[in-house]
Amino acid sequence: MVPVVPPVRTEGPTPLFGAYGIVKRFGAFTANDGIDLEIRAGEIHALLGENGAGKSTLMKILYGLLEPTEGVVTHRGDVVRLAHPEAARALGIGMVFQHFSLCENLTVAENIALVMPKGLSGRTLKARIAEVGSTYGLHLDPDRPVWSLSAGERQRIEIIRCLLQNPKLVILDEPTSVLTPGEAELLFTVLERLRDEGRALLYISHRLDEVRRLCARATILRGGRVVWACDPRAETARSLAAMMVGVQVREVKPPSGVATGPERLVLSGLTLPAPGLHGTALDGVSLSVRGGEIVGLAGIAGNGQAELFDALSGETLAPEAGMVRFDGVASGRLGITARRRGGAGFVPEERNGHGAAPTLSLSDNAILSRHATAGLSRFGVLRRAAAKALARDVIAAFDVRKAGPDPAAGTLSGGNLQKYLMGREILAEPGILVVNQPTWGVDALAAAHIRQALLDLASRGAAVLVISQDLDELFEIAGRIAVLHDGTLSSPVPAAETTREALGLRMGGANPAEAAEGPVAGAPDHAREPAHAH
Amino acid sequence: MTIHGVSLDIVQMVLITIVAAATPLMIAALGELVAERAGVLNLGVEGMMVLGAAAGFAVAVETGSTLLGALAGAGAGLALSALFGLLTVVLSANQVASGLAMTILGLGLSGLVGASYVGLKRDPAPHLSVPGLTDLPGLGGLLFGQDGFVYFAFALAAGVWWFLWRTRAGLILRAIGDDHTATHALGLQVRKVRVLAVLFGGACAGLAGAYLSLSYTSFWAPAMTAGRGWIALALVVFASWNPLRAVAGALLFGGATVLQLNAQAAGLGLPGQLLSALPYLATILALVLLSLGRRQGGSLAPAALGRVFTPHR
Numbered sequence: 001m002v003p004v005v006p007p008v009r010t011e012g013p014t015p016l017f018g019a020y021g022i023v024k025r026f027g028a029f030t031a032n033d034g035i036d037l038e039i040r041a042g043e044i045h046a047l048l049g050e051n052g053a054g055k056s057t058l059m060k061i062l063y064g065l066l067e068p069t070e071g072v073v074t075h076r077g078d079v080v081r082l083a084h085p086e087a088a089r090a091l092g093i094g095m096v097f098q099h100f101s102l103c104e105n106l107t108v109a110e111n112i113a114l115v116m117p118k119g120l121s122g123r124t125l126k127a128r129i130a131e132v133g134s135t136y137g138l139h140l141d142p143d144r145p146v147w148s149l150s151a152g153e154r155q156r157i158e159i160i161r162c163l164l165q166n167p168k169l170v171i172l173d174e175p176t177s178v179l180t181p182g183e184a185e186l187l188f189t190v191l192e193r194l195r196d197e198g199r200a201l202l203y204i205s206h207r208l209d210e211v212r213r214l215c216a217r218a219t220i221l222r223g224g225r226v227v228w229a230c231d232p233r234a235e236t237a238r239s240l241a242a243m244m245v246g247v248q249v250r251e252v253k254p255p256s257g258v259a260t261g262p263e264r265l266v267l268s269g270l271t272l273p274a275p276g277l278h279g280t281a282l283d284g285v286s287l288s289v290r291g292g293e294i295v296g297l298a299g300i301a302g303n304g305q306a307e308l309f310d311a312l313s314g315e316t317l318a319p320e321a322g323m324v325r326f327d328g329v330a331s332g333r334l335g336i337t338a339r340r341r342g343g344a345g346f347v348p349e350e351r352n353g354h355g356a357a358p359t360l361s362l363s364d365n366a367i368l369s370r371h372a373t374a375g376l377s378r379f380g381v382l383r384r385a386a387a388k389a390l391a392r393d394v395i396a397a398f399d400v401r402k403a404g405p406d407p408a409a410g411t412l413s414g415g416n417l418q419k420y421l422m423g424r425e426i427l428a429e430p431g432i433l434v435v436n437q438p439t440w441g442v443d444a445l446a447a448a449h450i451r452q453a454l455l456d457l458a459s460r461g462a463a464v465l466v467i468s469q470d471l472d473e474l475f476e477i478a479g480r481i482a483v484l485h486d487g488t489l490s491s492p493v494p495a496a497e498t499t500r501e502a503l504g505l506r507m508g509g510a511n512p513a514e515a516a517e518g519p520v521a522g523a524p525d526h527a528r529e530p531a532h533a534h
Numbered sequence: 535m536t537i538h539g540v541s542l543d544i545v546q547m548v549l550i551t552i553v554a555a556a557t558p559l560m561i562a563a564l565g566e567l568v569a570e571r572a573g574v575l576n577l578g579v580e581g582m583m584v585l586g587a588a589a590g591f592a593v594a595v596e597t598g599s600t601l602l603g604a605l606a607g608a609g610a611g612l613a614l615s616a617l618f619g620l621l622t623v624v625l626s627a628n629q630v631a632s633g634l635a636m637t638i639l640g641l642g643l644s645g646l647v648g649a650s651y652v653g654l655k656r657d658p659a660p661h662l663s664v665p666g667l668t669d670l671p672g673l674g675g676l677l678f679g680q681d682g683f684v685y686f687a688f689a690l691a692a693g694v695w696w697f698l699w700r701t702r703a704g705l706i707l708r709a710i711g712d713d714h715t716a717t718h719a720l721g722l723q724v725r726k727v728r729v730l731a732v733l734f735g736g737a738c739a740g741l742a743g744a745y746l747s748l749s750y751t752s753f754w755a756p757a758m759t760a761g762r763g764w765i766a767l768a769l770v771v772f773a774s775w776n777p778l779r780a781v782a783g784a785l786l787f788g789g790a791t792v793l794q795l796n797a798q799a800a801g802l803g804l805p806g807q808l809l810s811a812l813p814y815l816a817t818i819l820a821l822v823l824l825s826l827g828r829r830q831g832g833s834l835a836p837a838a839l840g841r842v843f844t845p846h847r
Contacts, residue, residue, distance in 0.1 A: 086721045088721075089721070100716070101717075101719040102716055111709075114705065
């Protein structure tokens with residue numbers, strides 16, 4: 001490493017942490033190419049950029065997971081070497097990972113204990129988890145194993161684990177991507193409080209409205225370089241997005257008119273027992289989705305979304321065939337392949353491990369879901385050329401960025417893999433498409449692409465059911481929105497006739513009509529309370 | 535003293551035989567359990583065990599000390615596991631292939647080390663003798679008349695359990711075995727912990743081998759472990775990576791072994807080969823029953839078991 005003297009270019013006080021001339025190369029690939037970044041105490045600093053812009057690499061360098069090829073990191077003006085995360089933690093740097101860094105078979109408390117100082121007793125730790133949990137409204141049962149928790153609950157562990165270390169700098173990678181609006185509001189309150197306590201926060205998000213609301217300074221990366229540093233409050237979401245991607249983001253065309261197509265996806269009284277101790281039972285879920293419309297299902301993680309998706313895709317069979325009807329065919333007892341043959345497509349929530357096998361190539365992954373519907377085998381023998389051609393079509397149609405002609409699915413960034421999985425299903429022209437969290441952790445450009453593709457699919461006559469925690473997304477694409485709470489589904493209402501607040505109340509289990517007269521009137525905060533009760 | 539005509543002393547004798555048959559399995563299985571909890575599948579247990587038997591016997595004969603022999607056995611297992619750790623953890627070689635290579639290498643090396651000791655015989659390891667207690671009818675010999683290996687094996691089981699579930703280091707080890715990517719991201723030393731776990735497992739395997747040549751038979755014969763290393767590996771799975779269940783499994787297997795020996799001696803009329811297979815069949819049956827009762831969600835096995843970890847930085 002060439003020693004580099006940090007350039008004296010600071011305005012005002014010495015920054016709490018600085019990174020100067022950071023270069024990180026992986027072989028021939030340069031992930032960071034001369035990045036300068038200064039973070040001051042008491043500020044929330046936004047780091048913006050597309051997937052692959054180098055944000056994660058820079059964060060890993062600041063957290064001591066990677067060492068820069070060139071460049072230095074400073075703490076209060078002194079050059080420091082962050083050889084491993086413990087060194088970073090000792091300087092007061094905490095991290096909330098996007099792809100949670102949790103051990104599934106350990107409990108919540110055990111996962112937190114892994115990074116706590118030595119000699120902390122289990123009882124003290126549980127007390128502190130409960131204390132931080134109640135202070136910030138992040139409730140968790142410390143004895144639950146992580147595998148039984150939803151994505152939203154897992155993130156709470158990450159946040160609590162970070163807060164318990166009393167950090168001076170908190171790095172948050174896409175922290176709101178799995179939160180409901182109520183939970184996100186709560187998180188913002190927490191973050192503003194941490195800022196007011198004089199801590200620095202490095203905030204990575206694709207949600208530009210959040211960045212404009214929270215952050216006073218933003219650094220925008222593109223292709224491993226800093227392309228802009230600005231005050232996001234003085235910018236619009238569109239101008240920020242344009243700086244990020246270098247081109248104007250096209251707006252998603254909103255849905256038009258009322259769908260009058262035939263009922264293609266019909267659920268009637270779908271009832272299923274809870275799949276495990278911590279699963280959610282589905283209780284009389286009824287819904288009808290017409291051809292040409294997108295119906296959105298809102299709800300806080302862990303209220304039956306996974307169970308409903310599994311019942312729709314055929315991973316769980318319904319007790320009666322008639323409870324799930326695709327194009328009039330009673331499909332509740334059919335397997336996944338039979339449902340796909342009937343013209344349905346499914347994109348599950350977890351990209352790696354559920355939607356795709358991460359160690360298999362993209363073309364192999366195409367075979368996994370399309371083998372029965374795209375003629376990818378003949379007499380039981382795979383037609384590799386056809387699978388590769390299909391993968392190429394998906395990659396071209398959905399602008400999937402990847403290295404090499406047919407790489408392993410796990411090597412793609414989250415947004416690009418999601419585009420590939422969406423494309424794999426959408427190119428099959430399904431009559432019915434069920435998607436769970438279509439844009440989880442996906443950058444603005446890719447998310448817009450995916451949403452537009454869903455709208456286009458619906459306009460071609462398909463019935464699309466989108467399960468999402470992102471209310472903005474649902475308002476953007478869904479014609480009607482229903483709320484899933486504790487395994488029961490509210491009747492869908494036209495998106496134009498409802499509000500975020502009304503949906504938020506329903507997501508928390510309250511009926512907005514009753515709540516308007518009751519003591520909780522006008523208190524959207526209540527939306528999040530009952531959701532943690534079970 | 536008799537109950538229904540069976541002398542309590544005969545019952546005690548059978549129990550002592552069972553414990554003796556179970557002890558090497560217990561020690562080797564506990565060591566392998568720790569390695570697997572850290573995510574490393576060491577199929578070289580048999581090789582480390584047999585090398586420990588040869589080295590332990592050779593050193594015990596040369597020095598006249600059972601203790602030094604036992605330490606030498608553990609050291610030999612440790613040395614072979616150091617090679618295994620270098621290959622699999624540091625150089626990220628395939629664990630299955632490397633483990634099988636260790637077994638073959640261990641069998642070969644043990645023949646070399648033990649070549650000049652074949653046919654020699656020495657006194658078995660001394661047994662505990664507490665005046666007044668060891669002579670107690672029915673239980674005295676079982677509880678107070680064993681050799682050091684047996685007491686060590688039970689202490690080891692308690693120690694491993696305590697370590698894994700009551701200490702921070704044990705928690706870190708289990709976490710690394712569950713998800714090496716996540717624990718690496720938290721800054722935990724995945725490779726260091728795995729190497730230490732492998733070394734511990736190798737030392738235990740070597741010690742288990744030394745028990746065979748110093749106490750169980752008190753002579754050395756080539757390949758005298760006779761597959762006990764493989765049984766220890768199966769016991770780890772059978773015990774669902776729980777040290778206390780590993781003890782129960784080892785005793786069950788020891789019981790089945792003694793039972794079939796006695797059955798053969800009694801001349802039940804069944805083919806001896808079939809009876810010899812009994813302990814193995816019992817183990818397979820137990821494994822099947824266990825996997826039928828698998829819990830929902832999560833996994834019993836350490837999730838990262840057998841997966842190679844290569845950090846890039």
